[in-house]
Amino acid sequence: MSFRLLQERRVAGELPGPRSVALAARRSAAVAAGVGSTMAVYAADADGGVVVDVDGNSFIDLGSGIAVTSVGASAPRVVAAVQEAAARFTHTCFTITPYEGYVAVAEKLAELTPGSHEKRSALFNSGAEAVENAVKIARLATGRDAIPYKKGFGPFAPEIYRMPMSYPFRDGLDGKETAERAISQIVAQVGVDSVAAVLIEPIQGEGGFVVPAEGFLPALAAWCASSGALFIADEIQSGFCRTGDWFAAEHEGLVPDIVTTAKGIAGGMPLAAVTGRAAIMDAVHPGGLGGTYAGNPVACAAGLASIETMAEWDLNAAARRIEALAVPLLREVASATGRIGDVRGRGAMLAVEFTEAGTTVPDPAAAAAVAAACHRAGVIVLTCGTYGNVVRLLPPLVIPEPLLLEGLDVLTSAVTAL
Structure with a gap:
């Protein structure tokens, strides 16, 4: 594996630099204030593990x-595929004049997503679109309306219900107990016969990279199967090798009825999908799914090239190596400082949750301080969590080991400095 850019950390002078400052001034005059950014610097190039x-x-x-450029931000195979596709045609609209790339992506999704059953896919532009359409498909396929939805966003549209997620660090419950808690609330608040689907991230994303207790997800899936509801795995952030498997649901042998994907699927190009059992997906009438840009031909070419790169470079193994390198270092600094309540995650989807020393009280100020120190030192990290007290790590799966270790050293130094 070789890279176009030198894989090194290099910061000269104060951040942001003069050109980024000038761009910030232009931005303030042209971009809506509601569009935020984690970093104050402006990207010019990116490759491998560097921006x-x-x-x-x-x-x-x-x-x-945010877990998109798993193969790197300018992976050679993806770049070449995009260039070739764009030179042929950038758009025809698949619902008007279809093309092979869309079909080929759907074939790959049928091959890679869990389960050997017959599958169908519909392509979209973003994770939000994928989730919205998965809900629509589930309602049409089951003839029911209610969707228990385990993710911290709201208020929701009618018949969308938020249920408690398994959060081992905070609830102290095992998988069986947390599943029983969630199921009892679904039964009491919604009613078994009303539930179209349970929609859940196998590893929670923006809510704090929470890995549920073993047994929680299988118990929910079993309840869905027995009650006539569909089990939808939201793999938008956890899919495509991010957790050391093609999909996080595979860790406990789950075979979802529907899987939603986006982010890491296409090396940075806008592509998303809903993949499900053939009978479920085909319940929607012709013309009921799609969109003007959905499954854009250039994005499909990027998706196929990205998947080929993942397979060729065995990025599942790369994600597992990242976990093996990072987790011991993070747990060591957690033990030494007492400022980290929990180190968790799987593969290259890792998180440290900051708490006030000796307690489980969330400490968002500590997470913000650590993230800011990393940014000043030339390392991009992200925060998340219900309380804003989690620093999450989502390195490209192609990041060179020395660069990863250097980034972790900066992070652990920032934690120690607290």
Whole structure:
């Protein structure tokens, strides 16, 4: 594996540099204030495990554009596929004049997603679109309306219900107990005969990279099967080798009825999908799914090239190596400082949850301080969590080991400095 850019951390002078400052001024006059950014620097180039800004600073990337650039931000096979596809045609709209790339992506999804049953896929532009359409499909296929939805966003549309997630660090319950708690609430608040589907992230994303207790997900899936509800795995952030398997649901042998994907699927191009059992997906009438840009031909080419790269470079194994390197270091600094309540995650989807010393009280100020110190030192990290007290690590799966270790050293130094 070789890279176009030098894989090094390089920060010269104060951040942001003068060119980023100038761009910030232009931005304030043209971009809506509601559009935020984690970093104050502006990207000019990116490759492998680094992002280079307009002032020539090189940052270690432990964010991957929120789990998107798993194969790197300019993977050669993806770049070549995009160039070739764009030179042929950039758009026809699959619902008007279809093309092979869309079909080929759907075939790959049928091959890679859990289960050997017959499957169908519909392609979209974003994770949000994928989830919205999965809900629509589930309602049509089951003739029911209610969706228990284990993710911290709201208020919801009618018949969307939020149920408690398994959170071992905070609830102290095993998988059986947390599943019984969630199921009892579904039965009491919604009613068995009303539930179209349970929608859940196998590893919670924005809510704090929470890994549920073993047995929680299988128990929910079993309840869905017995009650006539569908089990939908939201793999938008956890899919495509991120957790050391093609999909996080595979860890406990789950075979979801529907899987939603996006982010890491296409090396940075906008592509998402809903993949499910053939009878479920085909319940929607012709014309009931799709969109003007859904399954764009250039994005499909990028998706196929990205999947080929993942297989060729065995990025599942790469994710597991990242976990093996990072977790012991993070647990060591947690033990030494007492400022980290929990180190968790799987593969290259890892998190540290900051708490006030000696307690489980969330400490968002500590997480913010650590993230800011990393940014100043030339390392991109992200925060998340219900309380904003979690620093999450999502390095590109192609990041060179020395660069990863250097980034982790900066992070652990920032924690120690608390």
